[in-house]
Amino acid sequence: MKYDVIIVGAGPGGGSAAYHLAKRGRAVLLLEQAPLPRYKPCGGGVSPQVQQWFDFDFRPAISCVSQSIHYTWKLGEPVAVELTGLEPIWMVRRDVFDHYLVQQAQRQGAVLRDGTAVTGIRWQGEGWQVQTAGEVFPGRYLIAADGAKGKLAGWLGFRERQRRLAGALEAEAPLREMPPAQIYFEFGLVKNGYVWNFPKRDGFSLGVGTFCGGGATQDFRQILSTYAAHFGVDLSQTRQYGHPLCLWDAPQALHTQNALLVGEAACVVDPFTAEGIRPALWTGWQAALALDQALSGDGQALERYTATVQNSWGKDMVWAKRLAQVFYRLPGLAYRVGVKRPGATRKFAELLTGKTHYQEIAELAFKRLRQVRPI
DSSP states (O other): OOEEEEEEOOSHHHHHHHHHHHHTTOOEEEEESSOSSOOOOOOOEEOGGGGGGOSSOOGGGOOEEEOEEEEEETTEEEEEEEOTTSOOEEEOOHHHHHHHHHHHHHHTTOEEEESOOEEEEEEETTEEEEEESSOEEEEEEEEEOOOTTOSHHHHTTOTTOOEEEEEEEEEEEEOOSSOTTEEEEEOSSSTTEEEEEEEETTEEEEEEEESSSOGGGSOHHHHHHHHHHHTTOOGGGSOEEEEEEEEEOSOOOOEETTEEEOGGGGTOBOTTTOOOHHHHHHHHHHHHHHHHHHHTTOTTHHHHHHHHHIIIIIHHHHHHHHHHHHHTTSHHHHIIIIITSHHHHHHHHHHHTTSSOHHHHHHHHHHHHHHHSOO
């Protein structure tokens, strides 16, 4: 085999796996269909927790940081929370962040072939043959990191994946009068989801998404236009991007013969917040550890990868899903008894930094909701 591992997709999951495998001396090929750097619609919020999984500094890839979160309900009932004493939330542009991560992997020896779409895969002998328009690449192991719309999971036989597809529409806008380091969430304009305004150094990202169904019956463009006007932005002057989200739904196998799924291909997006960058980076790291062990002769390493993801991330997502089902079913009530309490935002900041878990937050939220209405 020419390569120990071939990774398809150069997002956070693929880049993370490439970095950690290359650092361990493995021969890694990273295939990406788009030329890098490439634009990727994404709010771009990242927890500083991810820094502990890497030994290089992410600061060059961070657009700005925020320690202030603002909420509204139908553009009224505002709530502002300062994350004093807590780590700030990183805001990134995915073209910069993803490319920076790939460059770190390249410095460790990973080979990048961007602008190279994978057209098929075939098992042969003791490894995978990965077909592109130009040539065939052989590798002992394969990582599918090609996202929600990727084909690798299906080609690998994961045809009955447990996943919930959500939808989002986003637009980038230039900076106007809004302070650049404030994060905004709006919960009353859209059903089963929220609208957001995330800052960047030279502008901000506006978006709307649903995470518990109902997206097809709502006019995302009108909702987002209404919200954008609240900040003095005319969306007719911006380009808008729609994209699916693969939310975590239930435990499932993430491994098959000499192959693993990571990131959105593994459906590990948070079903409550739609956070995807942190779990993608983490699953990429865990996949790299597993394949490094497999390449050293450990026959159970891939199976343990699935178990690790389910036991560490999946168990917490059970509670995230439960919280989402209640919160988005009773959003007005949840806003009044939950979001409007400053301590709730601080709890979520602790969640993003790994200092607490969804079970604690969900149990506290359910207790408060039961005090005003049975659930």
